Amino acid sequence: MICIGNSKKEKMKIKISSKEDNEKYSIRTNPNIIIIEGGYAYEFELFITIKCITKINDKIMIISKTLNKAQEETIKSISIEGETEISTQLDPDEIKEEKKIGEGIFGIVYVGEFRGNKVAIKKMKQVEESEDKKKEFEKEVAMLDKFQDEYIIQFYGGVFIPNKICMVTEFAEYGSIQNIMNKRKITEISKKIRIKFMIDGAK
Secondary structure, three states: OEEEEOOOOOOEEEEEEEOOOOOOEEEEEEOOEEEEOOOOEEEEEEEEEEOOOOEEEEEEEEEEEEOOOOOOEEEEEEEEEEEOOOOOEOOHHHEEEEEEEEEOOOEEEEEEEEOOEEEEEEEEOOOOOOHHHHHHHHHHHHHHHHOOOOOOOOEEEEEOOOOOOEEEEEOOOOOOHHHHHHHOOHHHOOHHHHHHHHHHHHO
16 A cells, blocks of 8 residues: 655645556556545555566656646655565576477477576467466466476476466476387486386385
């Protein structure tokens, strides 16, 4: 909540303005324009919609104008700073693509980096910008987030921003167990790794 008062005798028109929505968060106030009588104050609600893990360092502008002949205008700003909690809604700027390693009907897979970890980035080719598609993607990310275990591929999260929608998982350097059994020679995988596969499979 933001409380703004009018210390003058004349009525004052107050307008609160913020930057245009960026892809990581949006800021709005309710109301954004109001007339305040002299000697009174009014509370404005401030809403921040978060779209991914990010840091907020922004300003909102408060424009006041007296409703008299002089119509004096004053512009002041309020700084807004904060940092979101860790979640599965990832910041696309933290994901670095290195090279393409596969492609399917609906998406392309890249190997890349996320916060110092080697990852597989599964990017959607075309995603309709509809609420139904968005909810479907969010449900899939939420489901994958529940299956976090040291014996399966780690799921880091997804990007929900239009035209950047993707999922990020741990990169399996050797591929699937089936791929190793069918396509690799036993000499290509060290004995230590083979023993680890068997122990992990038994668990």
